[in-house]
Amino acid sequence: MSQTQASLRGGPEPLVSVRGLRTLFATERGLVRAVDGVDLNIHKGRSLGIVGESGCGKTVLSRSIMGLLPSTAHREGSVRYEGHELVGKSVGSMRRFWGQEMSMVFQNPMVSLNPVMRIGEQIAEPLRIHLGMSRSDARDTALQLLEEVRIPEPKRRLRQYAHELSGGMRQRVVIAIALSCGPAILFADEPTTALDVTVQSQILDLIAERRQDRNMAVVLVTHDLGVVAGHTNEIAVMYAGKIVERAPTNELFANVKMPYTRSLLRSIPRLDDDPHTRLHAISGRPPDLIDPPSGCRFAPRCAYARERCHVEAPPLQPTENPDHVYACWYPVGSAEFFEREEELVATGVHVRGRQ
Amino acid sequence: MTAARRGLGFGFWLSISWLIVISLAAIFAPWLPLKDPGENYIVAGARPPYGPSSTHWLGTDQDARDVFARTIFGARTSLVIGFGAISFGIILGGTLGVLSGYFRGWTDRIASIVMLILLSFPGLILAILITALLDRGLATIAITLGILGVAPVGRLARASTLVFAERDFVTAARAIGSSNRRIIVRELLPNVVIPMAALSLLGMAIAIVAEGGLAFLGLSVDEGVTWGKLILLGAGTRDLERAPWISFGPISMLFLTVLALNYAGDRLRDYFDVKDITL
Amino acid sequence: MLSYVAQRLTLAVCLLLAVSALTFSGMNLLGDPLVNILGPIAADTKNPNSIALIEAAEAEYHLDKSLPERYVRWLGDLVRGDLGVQFSSTGEPPVSNIIKERAPRTAVLLVMAQSLAVLISIPWALLAASRARRPADRISTVTSFLLIALPNFALAVILKYLLAIKLGWFPITYTANDPFLSRIYQTFLPALTIALPAAAVYQRLLRTDLITTLQEDFILMARAKGVSKWKVLLRHALRPSFFSFITVFGINTGALIGGSLVVETIFRIPGLGTTIVEAIIRDDFPVVLAVVMIATSVFVLVNVLVDILYSFLDPRVKR
Ligand code: SF4
Numbered sequence: 001m002s003q004t005q006a007s008l009r010g011g012p013e014p015l016v017s018v019r020g021l022r023t024l025f026a027t028e029r030g031l032v033r034a035v036d037g038v039d040l041n042i043h044k045g046r047s048l049g050i051v052g053e054s055g056c057g058k059t060v061l062s063r064s065i066m067g068l069l070p071s072t073a074h075r076e077g078s079v080r081y082e083g084h085e086l087v088g089k090s091v092g093s094m095r096r097f098w099g100q101e102m103s104m105v106f107q108n109p110m111v112s113l114n115p116v117m118r119i120g121e122q123i124a125e126p127l128r129i130h131l132g133m134s135r136s137d138a139r140d141t142a143l144q145l146l147e148e149v150r151i152p153e154p155k156r157r158l159r160q161y162a163h164e165l166s167g168g169m170r171q172r173v174v175i176a177i178a179l180s181c182g183p184a185i186l187f188a189d190e191p192t193t194a195l196d197v198t199v200q201s202q203i204l205d206l207i208a209e210r211r212q213d214r215n216m217a218v219v220l221v222t223h224d225l226g227v228v229a230g231h232t233n234e235i236a237v238m239y240a241g242k243i244v245e246r247a248p249t250n251e252l253f254a255n256v257k258m259p260y261t262r263s264l265l266r267s268i269p270r271l272d273d274d275p276h277t278r279l280h281a282i283s284g285r286p287p288d289l290i291d292p293p294s295g296c297r298f299a300p301r302c303a304y305a306r307e308r309c310h311v312e313a314p315p316l317q318p319t320e321n322p323d324h325v326y327a328c329w330y331p332v333g334s335a336e337f338f339e340r341e342e343e344l345v346a347t348g349v350h351v352r353g354r355q
Numbered sequence: 356m357t358a359a360r361r362g363l364g365f366g367f368w369l370s371i372s373w374l375i376v377i378s379l380a381a382i383f384a385p386w387l388p389l390k391d392p393g394e395n396y397i398v399a400g401a402r403p404p405y406g407p408s409s410t411h412w413l414g415t416d417q418d419a420r421d422v423f424a425r426t427i428f429g430a431r432t433s434l435v436i437g438f439g440a441i442s443f444g445i446i447l448g449g450t451l452g453v454l455s456g457y458f459r460g461w462t463d464r465i466a467s468i469v470m471l472i473l474l475s476f477p478g479l480i481l482a483i484l485i486t487a488l489l490d491r492g493l494a495t496i497a498i499t500l501g502i503l504g505v506a507p508v509g510r511l512a513r514a515s516t517l518v519f520a521e522r523d524f525v526t527a528a529r530a531i532g533s534s535n536r537r538i539i540v541r542e543l544l545p546n547v548v549i550p551m552a553a554l555s556l557l558g559m560a561i562a563i564v565a566e567g568g569l570a571f572l573g574l575s576v577d578e579g580v581t582w583g584k585l586i587l588l589g590a591g592t593r594d595l596e597r598a599p600w601i602s603f604g605p606i607s608m609l610f611l612t613v614l615a616l617n618y619a620g621d622r623l624r625d626y627f628d629v630k631d632i633t634l
Numbered sequence: 635m636l637s638y639v640a641q642r643l644t645l646a647v648c649l650l651l652a653v654s655a656l657t658f659s660g661m662n663l664l665g666d667p668l669v670n671i672l673g674p675i676a677a678d679t680k681n682p683n684s685i686a687l688i689e690a691a692e693a694e695y696h697l698d699k700s701l702p703e704r705y706v707r708w709l710g711d712l713v714r715g716d717l718g719v720q721f722s723s724t725g726e727p728p729v730s731n732i733i734k735e736r737a738p739r740t741a742v743l744l745v746m747a748q749s750l751a752v753l754i755s756i757p758w759a760l761l762a763a764s765r766a767r768r769p770a771d772r773i774s775t776v777t778s779f780l781l782i783a784l785p786n787f788a789l790a791v792i793l794k795y796l797l798a799i800k801l802g803w804f805p806i807t808y809t810a811n812d813p814f815l816s817r818i819y820q821t822f823l824p825a826l827t828i829a830l831p832a833a834a835v836y837q838r839l840l841r842t843d844l845i846t847t848l849q850e851d852f853i854l855m856a857r858a859k860g861v862s863k864w865k866v867l868l869r870h871a872l873r874p875s876f877f878s879f880i881t882v883f884g885i886n887t888g889a890l891i892g893g894s895l896v897v898e899t900i901f902r903i904p905g906l907g908t909t910i911v912e913a914i915i916r917d918d919f920p921v922v923l924a925v926v927m928i929a930t931s932v933f934v935l936v937n938v939l940v941d942i943l944y945s946f947l948d949p950r951v952k953r
Contacts, residue, residue, distance in 0.1 A: 068858055091863070099860035106858075112851040116873045116949055125869075126859040161949040177859065472656065475649045477933040479892025484657060484926050487914045564785040568896045571787045572911050583787070590791045590900060592806050596799050603795075606788045614783040 014041035015184060015217050016065065020077035021087075023057075023064040027072075030290045034060040036241035037077070039316075042185060045215040047208070049228030049249070051264065052238035055286045061238065062187045062221050066102050067094045082184075099126040103178040105207075107190040109170035113162035119146075120158030123177050130181045145176040149206060168199035172206065179210060185217040186210075192227065204231050226268040229253065234323075237261045240287050240297035243316065247324035257319060257326035257333070260298045296329065304330050304340045367622040370615035377612055381430035390421035392428040392580065404598040413604035416588055422604040425580055429605060430612075432493065432581040433563050439497030440562035441555045444504025449551060451505065452512025457535075466509065473506040479568050486574040496569065496576050500562040508554060515550055556620030560613045567609065582609040639942055646938040653930050654712075658705050661923055668697060695920075712927070729924050732909060737928060739810075740905035743821050743828070744894050748887070750829035755836035760867050762837065763844035774841075778834035786893045790827045790900040798823060808903045824901040828893055832886060839882055843875035850874075877948050884940030888933040895929075 023035035124138035146154035192200035403419035455466035570583025589601025895907030913921035
């Protein structure tokens, strides 16, 4: 624990600090531990990527930090926002934060806009609720926001409905809504997954630009390490409700420690790949969060797992770089790792030279 | 998913039991130890209607006739009307729907127009029209109410036929060279019948209620007692004031029966819808 | 859009033509039309008064002409607002007058009933959906199920007994000569009788749609904007859930027309229901025909209006 604490040090007081956060859902089958003890710092004006496969709890983590959970959910631990403790706050008092201090961009803009409300109305809504703007002021501000997210013919859009807009444009509208009240932190949950490849980077660039000129924190949740590579300062890799590796973006790509992160990295398609290179998809599925495996949760799927991994859960520990922490007994670079790697290459499971 | 696996549930079987009990009571009414529904049980020195007592469980009506016995005998007519109506609706509507769903083309178009016109009449109005014009025998009433069911049944039958006609086993039967009649009777019908059973329970409830409506308009069967006519008998303000049991006896019987039919029909429909998807 | 409206209206007119032709020929083919119009008078060919009536009826209804011709003439009269002469020995006024006097009462009853049903069902559905699958919602589901199983005439008897006779909250009789407001008050109980089961039907439907809508991402988005729970329900969830509600509202009007005729006779409101019952007893078929045509036309027109309204309200409908 002290090591963890050490690695969470660093510079000024963070905007959001998450400690020991657990999020449990009561279901018919039992208690789902979607987030199981997470520590994080989110800093003003910086961008954090939360990465993992689907079903590893990253979406729940982002919503849990924001407190945006269904009534069946239960939160434990601590989330401090500018000194306010958010865990335990009622939904009613959280509403002051939502849309104003923290806002969220959802995955699929096809379904995250109200189909029967005009775009203008939807952008104006938080302005009127939080900033108490008049109808006409809200409309003017909505127009500015649409310009800010670079939507062509913004005036006309105000009167249109979501179904009249393209997917990329809808996501820009969603971003405009999220930005409307000048939030200090923006959560973007797979903001580009549902979009065309050509639009994806435009949307990510747009978010990055707004972050810089508004000095806003951004949490980018994605299953795609490729997405976060160019758009984040720091990355936290999540597996089965836990953070398994966290590092500044460059450091992570240069010096990956955790085998799970490494598999994620290897599954990014690269431009210099031969056209027919097989992607290294990770075999198997993330574990059941009702009854997760004891020991290292990645062990059942890990090619480097040994006896100890199945019994004892590895704690987060720092590398030489104190900002880089990972949870693994036999990390990339360790003697045991190389030993196993040799065996795998020998049996033809792995191809040398790709990392 | 889990709900479907749990089976039809306690409520369903309770409903079915009630329906069986009331049907048996109706069928065997003349042989049951009931009071005579036509007899006037005048008590010397007191004017009817008499309140519920150990001799008259649900009291008597204005003519000192036993309400309970009359309610059970009323079930005979009401259930026959409900059953007759829905049988008629299913036979005619089902034939129309299956044929139009199977043959498509002109058959389908004509059947659709017929159903559309039938559906343009507001519920009871068509029944009022027919019963006003014809003599009001049991069969007339049953058939009239059955006509109301033709369009909804036809639509369902057509829809299920369309779905099933696309399925492999029909194509397979066709490929073997079976005749159209054989395909319809052997392959299609059993699959259309299941959703139809659910609909017929709901339809029977509607027909029984509709008979009541007609009774209140003076358009129910001329002869014999029905639940509708029995309720009407006690519905006048003065009678309600002094002898509410005359109406409330048959009302409770009617209500329980309609409730059971609705519930059983709903459960059956939900149950088979789920199965339908997994087919 | 315009072509859509035109298309719907054309269909409605065709349906009305078909329905009226069917009704008219039914009236004329089943039994002797003269008997249908005049009742027992038709057989009384000795009495000079009857003979005069018979001749007048034959002339008025062109009974010497062929059926299609008679239909066309009747239709022509109908379009001009003439529903025919009523023949009775008591010298009742023409059908159109009776209808003009009585139809508004039925209309008031129906409009009140539907408004009550909507006013009851919307908050009910919102309450049930916001507490989905919790005890309050389960109680509401059972209640609506019971209400739906209760036939309107039975409910009429029960409400009359409880609210009018036992509690005395509402008047039992309808007095046609009372001022408008007191007649509204007298219509309240019958309207409630029609409204309660209708509200249960609407509530069930709206609740299901609301629960589906509440699971949509745009609801989460609205919450993330900081919109309050009730505003989420009212502004975001209700509107998109409203469309099947409107459709069922239209279809249900048909059932309610039939039901209102029955309820009218129980509460003795001299509206169309009472009219048709009296007409049937007297074998006064032009009146029966007129009431059937009015009820059917209203039903068909309401459905067309609902269709058109639907396409106006839902921006997603391609026009
Ligand atoms: S602790 Fe063991 S099982 Fe877990 S990632 Fe490291 S090597 Fe694999």
